Amino acid sequence: MTERPSHATELAPPPDVSREHGVHLLREMLRIRRFEERCVELYSAAKIRGFLHLYIGEEAIATGVMATLEEDDAVVSTYREHGHAIAKGIGMGPIMAEMFGKVDGVARGRGGSMHLFDAATRFYGGNAIVAGGIPLAVGVALADRMQGRDRVTVCFFGEGAVDEGAFHESINLASLWDVPVLFACENNRYSMGMALERAEAQTDLALKAASYAVPAWHVDGMDVLAVEEGTRRAITAIRGGGGPVFIEYETYRFRAHSMYDPDLYRDPAEVEAWKQRDPIPALIGTLKQLGHLDDVGVAALEAEVEAEIDEAVAFAEDAPLEPVEDLHRFVTSEVAP
Amino acid sequence: MSTTTVEPTTVTLTLREALKQSLRDALIRDERVFLMGEDIGAYGGCFAVTMGLLDEFGPERIRDTPLSEVAIIGTAIGAAMNGMRPIAEIMTCNFSLLALDQIVNNAATLLHMSGGQFNVPVVIRTTAGAGKQLAAQHSHSFEPIFAHIPGIRVLSVATHEDARGVLCQALEDPDPVVLFEYPRIMTMEAEVPVEPAPVDLGSAAIRRAGSDVTLVTYGAIQHTVLEAAATLAKDGIDAEVIDLRSLRPLDDATVLASVARTHRAVVVEEPWRTLGVGAEVAARITEEAFYDLDAPVGRIASAEVPMPYAKHLEEAALPQVPAIVAAVHRVMHRG
Numbered sequence: 001m002t003e004r005p006s007h008a009t010e011l012a013p014p015p016d017v018s019r020e021h022g023v024h025l026l027r028e029m030l031r032i033r034r035f036e037e038r039c040v041e042l043y044s045a046a047k048i049r050g051f052l053h054l055y056i057g058e059e060a061i062a063t064g065v066m067a068t069l070e071e072d073d074a075v076v077s078t079y080r081e082h083g084h085a086i087a088k089g090i091g092m093g094p095i096m097a098e099m100f101g102k103v104d105g106v107a108r109g110r111g112g113s114m115h116l117f118d119a120a121t122r123f124y125g126g127n128a129i130v131a132g133g134i135p136l137a138v139g140v141a142l143a144d145r146m147q148g149r150d151r152v153t154v155c156f157f158g159e160g161a162v163d164e165g166a167f168h169e170s171i172n173l174a175s176l177w178d179v180p181v182l183f184a185c186e187n188n189r190y191s192m193g194m195a196l197e198r199a200e201a202q203t204d205l206a207l208k209a210a211s212y213a214v215p216a217w218h219v220d221g222m223d224v225l226a227v228e229e230g231t232r233r234a235i236t237a238i239r240g241g242g243g244p245v246f247i248e249y250e251t252y253r254f255r256a257h258s259m260y261d262p263d264l265y266r267d268p269a270e271v272e273a274w275k276q277r278d279p280i281p282a283l284i285g286t287l288k289q290l291g292h293l294d295d296v297g298v299a300a301l302e303a304e305v306e307a308e309i310d311e312a313v314a315f316a317e318d319a320p321l322e323p324v325e326d327l328h329r330f331v332t333s334e335v336a337p
Numbered sequence: 338m339s340t341t342t343v344e345p346t347t348v349t350l351t352l353r354e355a356l357k358q359s360l361r362d363a364l365i366r367d368e369r370v371f372l373m374g375e376d377i378g379a380y381g382g383c384f385a386v387t388m389g390l391l392d393e394f395g396p397e398r399i400r401d402t403p404l405s406e407v408a409i410i411g412t413a414i415g416a417a418m419n420g421m422r423p424i425a426e427i428m429t430c431n432f433s434l435l436a437l438d439q440i441v442n443n444a445a446t447l448l449h450m451s452g453g454q455f456n457v458p459v460v461i462r463t464t465a466g467a468g469k470q471l472a473a474q475h476s477h478s479f480e481p482i483f484a485h486i487p488g489i490r491v492l493s494v495a496t497h498e499d500a501r502g503v504l505c506q507a508l509e510d511p512d513p514v515v516l517f518e519y520p521r522i523m524t525m526e527a528e529v530p531v532e533p534a535p536v537d538l539g540s541a542a543i544r545r546a547g548s549d550v551t552l553v554t555y556g557a558i559q560h561t562v563l564e565a566a567a568t569l570a571k572d573g574i575d576a577e578v579i580d581l582r583s584l585r586p587l588d589d590a591t592v593l594a595s596v597a598r599t600h601r602a603v604v605v606e607e608p609w610r611t612l613g614v615g616a617e618v619a620a621r622i623t624e625e626a627f628y629d630l631d632a633p634v635g636r637i638a639s640a641e642v643p644m645p646y647a648k649h650l651e652e653a654a655l656p657q658v659p660a661i662v663a664a665v666h667r668v669m670h671r672g
């Protein structure tokens with residue numbers, strides 16, 4: 001979308017993808033997209049409350065990144081994390097129940113949309129302090145390395161987090177200590193209403209990362225195959241002991257910042273232009289071209305996804321609330337010291 | 338002629354050495370323990386507490402960090418969530434404000450916010466207090482700021498035996514512990530058992546038993562309070578001195594039991610008076626032991642000013658023996 005000079009390598013998408021894998025990627029993106037569309041309806045119906053930050057438009061990143069990870073790799077995320085959580089393998093039912101504030105939610109209803117946690121899938125939470133999760137991810141990855149475990153931690157954050165000191169302190173430390181972490185910067189060009197050009201004097205974020213002696217490159221975040229390819233290269237390097245990598249995924253959110261945002265700061269033509277690059281139709285096009293999928297196949301996928309979401313909503317509806325008597329539980333640990 | 342060598346059972350240690358021994362014990366006992374902080378390695382620690390540990394344990398476990406308080410604490414939290422037992426050091430609590438976000442919004446919240454899934458067994462060591470003419474930005478006492486926050490344990494360590502045992506206890510806690518140490522008294526010497534006795538910093542300690550009035554305090558200032566108690570003894574007033582040690586949670590029981598015996602209390606602390614730990618203790622005494630009291634609870638704290646550099650002004654700002662003695666006389670109706 002934007003032309004700009006960069007030291008970084010631009011990767012061409014791979015020419016081919018297998019049917020099985022292509023359909024998997026499409027299914028994952030559809031699961032995230034349709035799940036969030038349902039969230040919007042449920043928000044209007046007042047089933048979901050609080051802040052709700054949608055990932056719509058950015059699904060290729062979570063999907064492509066997770067495709068490169070092993071099950072025991074860790075993820076640290078932000079308040080815009082539904083996509084990461086779903087793609088990491090957390091069940092939609094417990095995620096939806098969390099948004100309903102139910103005790104069967106992934107955080108017993110204490111977190112809501114912005115704070116999905118799941119120890120089983122090593123999902124270390126959505127963090128709602130901008131850049132608040134970044135040093136945490138460095139620590140998680142450091143602990144794996146110190147304990148001799150061959151695991152990678154992926155830390156997702158928006159380009160707005162690069163404004164914060166926490167980012168700079170953390171990437172420097174990760175670089176000094178060769179920590180196995182992928183800094184996955186989802187540059188959707190806005191932090192709330194603040195355009196990147198108005199927030200950062202140097203808008204090439206990969207260049208900033210490179211100044212910490214961290215290998216860094218740009219990836220087209222609207223192309224799931226490019227995301228996977230660009231990320232795989234990073235994960236391979238990190239797993240090989242090469243220390244951290246920074247990737248700037250160029251993307252765009254199709255919706256407002258949150259449900260409260262009237263979105264007055266973006267030119268509708270700009271939004272429209274990015275929607276033309278929607279990663280889902282793009283992948284469908286590719287798969288059709290390759291003869292991997294037809295309209296019947298797409299419809300079948302859609303039906304499968306819809307059924308899964310219906311089931312998740314039913315699970316959330318049926319789940320009980322946490323008893324108020326349990327309010328004070330988990331302020332401190334219940335396990336005996 | 339035969340000689341018998343008797344193994345000494347006590348040893349004279351400075352407070353600094355006691356703290357270092359505690360760190361050494363922790364590093365030896367548990368290989369998940371590692372230290373990180375500014376100048377803790379090659380320099381030996383800004384108060385020399387970690388001197389020599391780098392040589393003994395190596396750079397993998399004694400980690401010098403850049404000047405990055407957010408990254409130090411945030412990284413320690415992440416490592417704690419993932420199986421390690423980091424002891425992170427923030428040189429002084431003055432600089433802890435840069436990391437307060439990580440402490441309040443991550444360390445203190447994650448267990449509750451994750452519905453009990455992620456506990457954070459991190460230990461954060463820092464220092465507090467004035468008295469060395471370091472002026473406002475290096476003399477703060479922020480114990481009350483931390484004690485305000487549910488989800489963390491806040492300990493203050495101002496005696497040798499507590500220092501010797503503190504990390505053992507802190508590391509057993511599955512949740513975040515913020516530990517306050519006091520540079521002003523680092524060189525103070527005391528004779529302690531060679532084999533450290535287990536301590537329980539979760540409970541308040543009666544530093545001096547007495548029957549006429551309860552002096553509730555914590556941190557380095559307790560040594561001033563003990564001096565005041567000695568002065569009061571000459572006036573025929575037998576003061577009990579309680580070191581709270583744990584500022585969150587507070588050991589109400591020890592304080593209330595003492596007040597039930599003495600019927601009078603003065604709270605002495607080094608931070609500012611407004612909204613301090615002393616205010617909380619006074620409120621709890623009033624709530625729980627009002628009818629035991631023969632006088633309103635007295636409070637002594639630092640003057641509500643940024644700590645000045647000039648020696649006479651700094652002394653004027655800090656709680657001193659005469660002010661404590663006068664406050665006790667007031668609650669004894671002898672003022």
Ligand SMILES: Cc1ncc(C[n+]2csc(CCOP(=O)(O)OP(=O)(O)O)c2C)c(N)n1
Pocket residue numbers: 080128129130131157158159160161162188190191192257
């Ligand atoms: C430390 C902090 N400052 C401000 C905010 C308020 N806030 C929430 S989201 C946001 C924008 C962040 O933008 P970005 O990092 O680009 O992520 P995006 O929302 O675009 O995914 C801001 C300013 C916050 N949550 N935390």
Ligand SMILES: [Mg+2]
Pocket residue numbers: 158159160186187188189190191192
């Ligand atoms: Mg953004």
